[in-house]
Amino acid sequence: MQEQEISIGSGILLVEPFYGGSHKQLVDLLEKNFVDCSVFTLPAKKWHWRARTAALYFSQAIPCCTSYRVLFCSSVLNLCELVALRPDLARLKKVLYFHENQLAYPVRKDQDRDFQYGYNQVLSCLVSDVVVFNSHFNMESFLSAIPSHMKKIPDHRPKNLDELIRPKCVVLSYPVQFPDVTRLLPQHKLLKPRPVVTCPSDHSSCRDEDRLMQSRCEEDPPQSSCAVQQPACGEPLSDQEKPLHIVWPHRWEHDKNPELFFNTLLKLKEQELPFQVSVLGETFTDVPDVFSSSRRLLDSQVLNWGFLSSKDDYLRVLCDADVVVSTSNHEFFGVSMLEAVHCGCFPLCPKALVYPEIFPVQYLYSTPEQLYKRLRELCKRPGIARRHVVTVDTSKFSWTSLKSQFLALLTDGCA
Incomplete structure (x- = not known):
């Protein structure tokens, strides 16, 4: 209407x-x-x-x-x-x-x-x-x-x-403006229960961020607002077997700190961990050199590379992705992160800038090493990200x- x-x-x-x-x-x-x-x-x-x-x-x-x-x-x-x-x-x-x-x-x-x-x-x-x-x-x-x-x-x-x-x-x-993306969502995202939302400033119900990645996290009681959800009965096995799909949907500029993102992915590749990556976002006159060099080094992992002019194509990639990452040195709001969460992605953001205002603590990292460890565990067990229900209420934005x-x-x- x-x-x-x-x-x-x-x-x-x-x-x-x-x-x-x-x-x-x-x-x-x-x-x-x-x-x-x-x-x-x-x-x-x-x-x-x-x-x-x-x-x-x-x-x-x-x-x-x-x-x-x-x-x-x-x-x-x-x-x-x-x-x-x-x-x-x-x-x-x-x-x-x-x-x-x-x-x-x-x-x-x-x-x-x-x-x-x-x-x-x-x-x-x-x-x-x-x-x-x-x-x-x-x-x-x-x-x-x-x-x-x-x-x-x-x-x-x-x-x-x-x-x-x-x-x-x-x-x-x-x-x-959050569009209805139901038709674009894969089956395992459609089967997720509705999220239980917690205020970002209220960390009392949340575990330390690293505990989310521990092997016993799937056994946590469902009433925990940060709990990882068990797979739904009808979830296709193939969804659990696919490599983790990581998306980075930001402007191709230095203030978005692409160096940290690509260095982290290259460490994952060195460890022979399975993942795929989509690097989206607008480009301007001066594109940092790290994009071209990383494109060559990550060639076999790349699913999508570059700005998608079609909003439908952009949303389709976000719906297909498992994890959305921000490595920004500058962010006053962060529309692309919220769009990705709306499409069912597990967010990982710096514990700085605007992010603690929007995202509960379990989605924040403090150091490059923490980001690497979080992604490393998700690469080993992508089902954690796929079953998790993100506790961010995007509707209020x-x-x-x-x-x-x-x-x-x-x-x-x-x-």
Whole structure:
């Protein structure tokens, strides 16, 4: 059934300087579900130039219109410049959405961090009415970094900016559109019982992460929220005999730490452990060399390699996979990990960044050696991953669950 558009009786101005990926998906979703939207975008390329100059472009591109009531934009836009160039837009309720923040974005050396990008985001916050972050990690990493960032100013430094901005801040998860993947799921995933969900912050019912891989884990009582499920009666034996299928569905860039992922797989191969791998995700101009070298070394294990433009093909790979791995040095939300969990994959994520906010402790690793050990045990016994019911409630990150909060956000008045 097609979702009905929501009329909120006021004009919404959606402005996106980097119209691609999750930025594009969010703008499209809002435009589809809220009537009376006016959308202004720029293509998702040359990010640095978008951040520097988009405000001037939009100041000329957006027509004067008395019906605008709310301005919604991502933090790529220098909102301070835009409302200074267009005073008529300053009267609107201004909502700034942070998909990521430049104060916590990883760089090789801190002196490599361009001061201006983070500074512009601080200025945008100061002129906004509501500042929205997709996760608590995103919000806290940004606010806590403001004082040290401002200390880079040689003298006459502004003070207490984080205290001025914090009262405007709210956390509102990115709304993921989870499709019905029932037709794509293999039989053993269809036979799994419904998960018993535990809060990521409540670790009292969870065993140490390594215990999940111990041989006796299958004998744990079913009431344990972290228990590995026994195979269903009708589960085909062939599903248990197939090598473990590992998927890595991330951008092919250094901040996703592909080196750690491929080094781990090569250690598994050296031990002659059976596995197959699908490396998905978008590629950009500069692809790290580790991808081409690893492709050659892992040739016999590769099932899929490269970006899948068809969403159906992408979901089919996720449904076929057993384990989804993140090795990121940078992640403020992590849509691809949640999509994979929705498709029945067992997640393994760093015990850092946003992941502890979303995933219970049994899906987190602290060191490269822990990641290797977890995958090593799953390669030896893939049935553990295939029978396990992941205790993550993906529905709370869905548009259905979050729609009312976005409605309040885009209504003229207090958030």
